[in-house]
Amino acid sequence: MGNLMDVIAAPRKESASCPVDFILRMLMGPWTTYILYNLKTHGPQRFGELKRRVSGVSAKMLTERLRTLEGAGLVRRDYEATIPPKVTYSLTSRGHELDDVLGRLAEVGMRWETEDAALRSLRATELKAAE
Amino acid sequence: MGNLMDVIAAPRKESASCPVDFILRMLMGPWTTYILYNLKTHGPQRFGELKRRVSGVSAKMLTERLRTLEGAGLVRRDYEATIPPKVTYSLTSRGHELDDVLGRLAEVGMRWETEDAALRSLRATELKAAE
DNA sequence: GTCATTAGGTACCAATTCGTAACTCATGGG
DNA sequence: CCCATGAGTTACGAATTGGTACCTAATGAC
Incomplete structure (x- = not known):
């Protein structure tokens, strides 16, 4: 009877094989929970708006986190190539x-x-x- | 009706005020989930045993993680001052x-x-x- | 003509992190 | 006499991290 926790047993280098570790690593990027929280409670919003809400985060950090979250499929990025540009972020269903x-x-x-x-x-x- | 998630909204410096962030930071220390997993599945065990199981971890890292987990009340440390010394670690009820x-x-x-x-x-x- | 605007990208810099190697204690075994 | 043992500690050093300041695009407002 393999316990669900068995999946945690993967002590290899870089530990790429443990989904719990993967998710935790994702969530624990700096600011990540704050970003997710804000997207959840205030709904889809633009980059600048989010940056103002997650007070103290730098643009560089915020961009990097959002890109990572997007890559993991937790966040969607909608880009409108207007001038100035308008980029809206929102939680995907996976994010929820x-x-x-x-x-x-x-x-x-x-x-x-x-x-x-x-x-x-x-x-x-x-x-x-x-x- | 304050949602439970409201507690996540604490974007201050050092973010000492968010319990979710606190727990995640705890869990995401490197190796932490592997340590907890091993203590859970193999029960109380000695330092060297644990180090052998969490393959790849350095003594320094393991010590630091165990101390942190102990400080958070997730792990208990039982020290027997024999020569050579015998130190046994186990999960507390909070750890479980x-x-x-x-x-x-x-x-x-x-x-x-x-x-x-x-x-x-x-x-x-x-x-x-x-x- | 110049300034502000948005969503970043880039270069540089200091601080932190984590691994490695060496050291420690007191004792029993060869 | 010397070495191994268990559970660390310490010093050092390379790599990663995250912040700051500066740069960009194309347009509208002054």
């Missing part, structure tokens, strides 16, 4: 397939955060009580 | 909380992989037919 997983990941992350915060405040009160 | 999400991520990644493979072979046959 991550909504669920990312939502769960957010859930776990938030649970840990509140747990840790609770622990910290508990420790703080203990310390005060011990004085 | 990722099983589900990672499984789903693997599912998505594998689906994409097979879809892409099907597309490629389709294209190949089309090209042959066009000759």
